[in-house]
Amino acid sequence: MQVVNNYDWYGGMQLLTFLRDVGKLARMGTMLNKDSVKSRLDSESGMSYTEFTYQLLQGYDFVHLCREEGVRVQIGGSDQWGNITAGTDLVRKILGDEAPQCFGLTFPLLVRMCSCLFAPCSACTSQHHVPSNRARGMTLTSASVGGRRRQEVWQVRGRRNLAVAGEAITIQILSVPLQDDGRRRHPLPAHADLPAAGADRGAGGDHDERRGQAQHRAAAAGRGGHALRAWRGGRRGANMPVACAAFGALRAMGKGRHSSEAWTCSRATDQARLCDRRQR
Amino acid sequence: MLAASQVTGLRDVLETLRERGLLQDVTSEDLGAVSAQEALTVYVGFDPTADAIHVGNLLALIVLSWFQRCGHQAVALLGGATGRVGDPSGKSAERPVLSVEEIEANVSGIGSIIRGILERNKGALPDVKVRRLPSKLPLHQACGGSRPLDQRTEVRLACRS
Numbered sequence A: 001m002q003v004v005n006n007y008d009w010y011g012g013m014q015l016l017t018f019l020r021d022v023g024k025l026a027r028m029g030t031m032l033n034k035d036s037v038k039s040r041l042d043s044e045s046g047m048s049y050t051e052f053t054y055q056l057l058q059g060y061d062f063v064h065l066c067r068e069e070g071v072r073v074q075i076g077g078s079d080q081w082g083n084i085t086a087g088t089d090l091v092r093k094i095l096g097d098e099a100p101q102c103f104g105l106t107f108p109l110l111v112r113m114c115s116c117l118f119a120p121c122s123a124c125t126s127q128h129h130v131p132s133n134r135a136r137g138m139t140l141t142s143a144s145v146g147g148r149r150r151q152e153v154w155q156v157r158g159r160r161n162l163a164v165a166g167e168a169i170t171i172q173i174l175s176v177p178l179q180d181d182g183r184r185r186h187p188l189p190a191h192a193d194l195p196a197a198g199a200d201r202g203a204g205g206d207h208d209e210r211r212g213q214a215q216h217r218a219a220a221a222g223r224g225g226h227a228l229r230a231w232r233g234g235r236r237g238a239n240m241p242v243a244c245a246a247f248g249a250l251r252a253m254g255k256g257r258h259s260s261e262a263w264t265c266s267r268a269t270d271q272a273r274l275c276d277r278r279q280r
Numbered sequence B: 001m002l003a004a005s006q007v008t009g010l011r012d013v014l015e016t017l018r019e020r021g022l023l024q025d026v027t028s029e030d031l032g033a034v035s036a037q038e039a040l041t042v043y044v045g046f047d048p049t050a051d052a053i054h055v056g057n058l059l060a061l062i063v064l065s066w067f068q069r070c071g072h073q074a075v076a077l078l079g080g081a082t083g084r085v086g087d088p089s090g091k092s093a094e095r096p097v098l099s100v101e102e103i104e105a106n107v108s109g110i111g112s113i114i115r116g117i118l119e120r121n122k123g124a125l126p127d128v129k130v131r132r133l134p135s136k137l138p139l140h141q142a143c144g145g146s147r148p149l150d151q152r153t154e155v156r157l158a159c160r161s
Helices: A013-020 A030-031 A035-042 A049-069 A077-096 A197-203 A209-222 A240-253 A267-278 B013-018 B028-039 B054-071 B102-123
Strands: A002-005 A073-077 A103-109 A110-112 A138-144 A150-157 A171-177 A258-268 B042-046 B073-078
Touching: A002 A049, A002 B102, A030 A035, A030 A077, A035 A049, A035 A077, A049 A077, A049 B042, A049 B073, A073 A077, A073 B054, A077 A103, A103 B028, A103 B054, A150 A197, B013 B028, B013 B054, B042 B054, B054 B073, B054 B102, B073 B102
Parallel strands: A002 B073, A073 A103, A073 B042, B042 B073
Antiparallel strands: A110 A150, A138 A150, A138 A258, A171 A258
């Protein structure tokens, strides 16, 4: 597992070097044919030369990583297909026969059930109502926002949900960026917001113990400064109490660059059932 | 707890992703056979548009972690340079230009988050082979842990039941 920053190889690169080594090998026709370019050229706002260059920069990333790190596969969302194939093309052209066979792979995009395309971070701020057909999607439920539980329904485009038959997914994501002034965007849940213990029925185990451990873990992770603090698989939507407990711990710490928010993500049907139980 | 056949190393990634509806396109179907034979290094790029990852990155991390689970190496690329340019993909208008300070803060924020997730996931490798579990068994028992919050269940992204 490695984290790299492409500024490390672009920061010191001369424009002329880029034009000679990369630009020479890129064909205008191919570049203009990318969806990301075509759609923008047809629009009123058009496209800057800077953004037009983007595909070559991302493409050359692949060349660099292939040569220096032996990377052979690039993955990305389906909207990245053009940039990814720009990469596999450049690998072939620049590295030639030395290059191992390289691959590009895309996954479907995550979209809201109301089918507006995901916009980064607006999920944290916008109030999206939960569509009535939530049984078809994957429900992301925030532990609590301002004392009220907030839900959004997402789906992997063209597919009912992430899980294969008979599988349950529960993921907790604890992440909320702070505002510029360091305040949290949302008030965090108080312990009073914890759902009834009965909601945890699906997972089995001792609730107090689970919560206690979650608090401990979250506090430890919080000290390390990770915004995305807990990530654990489980059964049904049953980890909400654990998520809430983790929150309480983070909230009590009240420091660090990120505040916390817990989301659980589960198969929609299970989540719906869980919500029903809470309402009763 | 695991049968020997379930603890073998490399697996065909394409098959796994396809089964889960996580595959849209691939440049060559050879990837399936190659991934079952040799350990590959795989990368995914993250735009430093904010100082934390967002829900749209969820699938990238899931797919990347499936590669890890199938025995491959993961590289996360942070777009410290490309963030200065802006990816036009999927955008109907020019992206706002972020200041250099913002980009650098975002790179370090996202970097530490992703490192945390994938490192944790890597640690779980010997234990994350996909298994069919008896549907009635509580998860922690099914996964071989003696306690509900066993270390091994803690890091699992998804578990079949």
